[in-house]
Amino acid sequence: MLLVGIAVLSVLRSGSSEQIDAGIVEKASLTDAALTDIDTELTFQLETLQNFAGSKDWSLANEFRDSIVRAETYIQNAQELQTDPADSQTLATLGEIAKDVNEISMAGEAVFLLTEANQFEQAGSVRSQIEDLIANLEPMLAELSNEQQRQIDLALASITDDDPLLLWALLGLAGLTLVVSVSSAVLLMRSVLRPLASIQASVRAIASGDVATRPQISGSPEFESLARDLDRMTVALLAKETAEAGIARAEAKYRQLAERTADLVFRIDLEKGLTYANPAWERVTGFSLGELASGPQIVGRIVHPDHWQPFAALWRAVLSGNMPEGPVALKCLHKDGQTIWLSFNILPTYDEDGHLTTIEGTGRDTTMISHLVKEVRQRDDQLRLFLNLSNAAASATGFEEAADKALEAVLELLPRAEAGFLMAHNRHKDALEVQAVRGLDRKMLLKLVVKPGEGLIGQTFQSGETQMYNSMEKLAAAGGLAPQADDLLKQDTEEPGVPQSIVCVPLGIGESPFGCLVLVTFSEGSFFQPSDLELLQAATTQIGVPLENARLRAETELRAITDDLTGLYNRAYFHQRLSEEIERAKRYQHGVAVIIADIDNFKSYSDTQGQEASDKVLRLAADALASQMRRSDVACRYSGDEFAAILMHVDSARAQVVLDRMAKSLANKLKELKDPAAADLSLSAGLACYPDDATIIDDLVRLADISLYSAKLSDSKAPQTV
Template identity: 30%
Template sequence: MRADKDEKTAIIREEAALRAFAAAGVLVVILDRDGRVMQINRKGCELLGCSEKEIVGSDWFETFLPSRIRQETRGVFDRLLSGEGPVARYHENPILTCNGEERVIAWNNDVIHDRSGKIVGTVGAGIDITGRKMTERALEESRERYRSIFESTTDALFVFDLDGKIVEANPNAYRMYGYGEGELIGLPASAIIHPDYFHGLVNFQKAIEEEGVFASRSVNVRKDGTPFDVEVRGARFTFEGQPHLLVLVRDIGEQVKAERALESARQKVERLHEAAQRLEQCERGEDVYRTALAAAEGILGFGICTIDILEGDRLVAKATSNGLPEGTSISAPLSEESLATKTYKTGKSFLFGSLAEVPEARPTSSDFKSGISAPIGRYGVFQVASPQENAFTDDDVRLLELLLGHTSQAIARIRLQNELREQARRDPLTGVHNRRYFNEVVEQEFVRSRRYDHPIGFLMIDVDRFKEINDRFGHQIGDRVLKAVAELLIGQVRESDIVVRYGGDEFLIMLLETDGETEAVAERIRNAVAERNKTNELIPFPVTLSIGAAHWNPESKKPIEQILAEADERMYADKKSKDDG
């Protein structure tokens, strides 16, 4: 009776264990001593993307592990089976799903004994940590980018805590201030700011509190007490989870020295500062070029000027003085030997009283006898010419370099602003505009449409079966499908039209200045999708789109919400017609 009861209890426990094994929310796999799969639970089958029948009996190491880790992992397995020596029972390693996708699994492993106590296999329980690993990798890459920028910038960079003490400094800060490595950490701001300018720290902190950013000139002191002029820019940011101040310090000693040496040309300098203010107000590169050229002509008295800006591997003419004949300034590759390319590559200004002094010069007119060639930072070259020899002086070069310093800063600011603005307006996955950008421009386009009496067309587009794509093939494939769709849509509209990722798998196209062409564009998109499906390598069934069109006319009183609702309704009608079909 006792034996029967024990046997029945064992059977009940075994059945309970099997049910728990099958229902476990983690991958559970049992291997025999040869490394073949004896059992795997439902979660494991789902993760691998195979049926239990396909998995059981397979060599786990040869079938489900990347080749680069098979030998090492099998060695761990063999040591676990041998029971000899300590073996880490928790470890992380990638596995291969049945469609070849790698997933990272965190394992807890143990051995299985038979009734005699002999080790007959292993059991492993694993959790998919692929998402966490990707997040950790992205965070580490972000830290590396921050560290690379922090350490490689040619300016001094400091991180201050809110008490005004230095907690981080880049290598150039140590070089600029004459301190040994680590000596700056913990110093108060007063240690590097000249006493006569220390009041500026209060203004700095106040501006940070009120506006979030600060920019000013000041005088700092090196470790040996030597004062030097600096330009300071700062902003509040988060460092190691706490609010701090990030401060960029640029040594402008040479610039200030040049300004003081040019006291005799005070009026020109003042007017150049006015030009710099105008440059600060410029919102486009073309405005910067014209403003700099006008300053060189009107303030410095230069009559023949050209601005060449680097585009790709060529210096391209962007602005020339009025009255210059066509071809006075021509595009030139950086590989070509010329005075302009030499100026750009060396970052130095060249003053020549005659062409004999610059054999690399390639004058485009025989009237040019002397001139200046000066770099615009890392962005291009400014060249000045005269029909007389020895027409320019060192003072002219210094004044021009001052102007070009402001010009370079304006170009850098505009490019950074454009880059940040573009990032804010773009969907990071597909590269098309985001919904925020659409909300910004749609009312502007309505105003413009009314002014010029041009209608606007809207196409609301949804990727059919997208949830199925994500569920069956994973979000990475889903992302690739979205990127492919975005690329296809861009290719079927004009450059002036606006393609928007409206949300999830929905896209919106705003067709500007259309005249009944909306349906034609929709049909063109459908044809392009059909053509693309002939070579669709992403998923085993065609990707299709549901499209709904709506129109807005200048005389319309409809709000944008109603127009989009109409397009959305027609899109779902299109989707329903496919489902019904």
């Protein structure tokens, strides 16, 4: 009916010189509605930012961005309505509003980033700027809205002012429309409202649980169809309620199981964070459920620093959908700082676009299992190293090689030890001598000779008990490592360190040690532990048998080439080594000296003082010779009171110096006897050098012997060369 009225009005006014521009009213109304929507969105944006500050709920950020888009759309719609040249001012104002809305959008993003970074003060400052922008926009929107309302009022007023006849026609049409509307309402009551009332009664009955009630409708196929649809909907709703009730019961049952299980259960929503963690988490990790849900930073407190990289790799795999098969083990930290091991089974969920949405899973405390596995592996490694120890010592061709391999294997077995040396007892000298060196100055340590009972080494050998010192001051107070030996512990590195900890372990089978093993740490704060001693004792027991066998073999071989009384090599070995050294000297072009010496007046001394005193003098002479020679040189008992020596890499001048020192050394040792009968004893010696004096072995020995007798006939009795 209203459309008919408008058509009539158009006819009535068709002959008038001024026509009503219905477009003015429509444009102003639509523009005003857009302005109202913009104002509503600005209010919503401000409330959203305030709520985000308290909750850090990132879904609010998405709502804020959607609101910005809607506001920009409303502004664009309003701008498109301004097509008349007279609308330029309105367009300019809408342009300013659009710029301010864009600034609000960028400032809002800054608020989200600053809040996530816990920069709350800066976020509050930016939020205040947004409030000021919105406060400035409200007067502009109000002014534009008033302008649109004014245009609407002017357009309507023109009807009454310019054309009274048109106004009366409009009022008549309005009355006619009212009459028709009332008549239509009566018909609607009869044909529509009554069936709707019946349907409403049925809906209320269904809502109260009475599914037997059905609406009684007749005469209208549409409403009968609606009643049937209502029946079907009721059945579907009841089925849904039944299913939801079953799901709720099952969820409650499984939640109860999750609450009671010793395993870890969790669920993480990528937007909301941790949404569920069962009480086992607090029992296993020590962190409360509130601490676990505090945010991503809790991961840095739970995951051990050693496993930050494996955890990051796992997270990337979960995000990309390339989850590893089977449980994932992570090294973690208990709240009290203790290391724990957790094994996880993870079930990620992705949306249709392949984006990760949730992570569910279970975990288990495998700390005890990890410790057992670690212990088993350590035992396995130890057994393997023990086997290597035995094989290394057993495969060596000589005792020194066996000692070196055994020392190398022990250092591998105990990484804390950075250096060490192995000593064996020399029965002839009744002293411990260095046989193998690792990580220390070998040249200096080879000079070390320790008597049983002297210092830490001698006491360990004598007592057969392992000793450990983690304080060098206490070691010094207890007598040191050995007399004048502490300065020999120099690392074989460019920047030698200071010893931090020393352990000395006896070597041998049963209660009869044949040597000692000394290990040293140099790194600051690195000290041997009681567990290291247990491991060392097990290792030395393992290598004791092959080392003892190697030593016995070496002793057996040595006995065949050694003089029992003096411990020097015998005459047969002298000729064997001389032949070898001459060949070596020919190859490498260096000198070799041969010394033949004997003790003056020894026969008369032996006749008057007896065998025991004579043997003592012979041993003193052997020590006097050997003490002035290098480890590479060879000292031998040639026959009776006659001795021989081979000096490598020397000429006659250097050999003469060594001879002089030998004579002085013997003289000093004879004085220590405090035996008047030994006053007439002295050393006569002669030497010959290769290649200066001779190039044939027999000639060298003969010339050295001639030199000896020449010295004996000389009044000075000084050692002579040919």
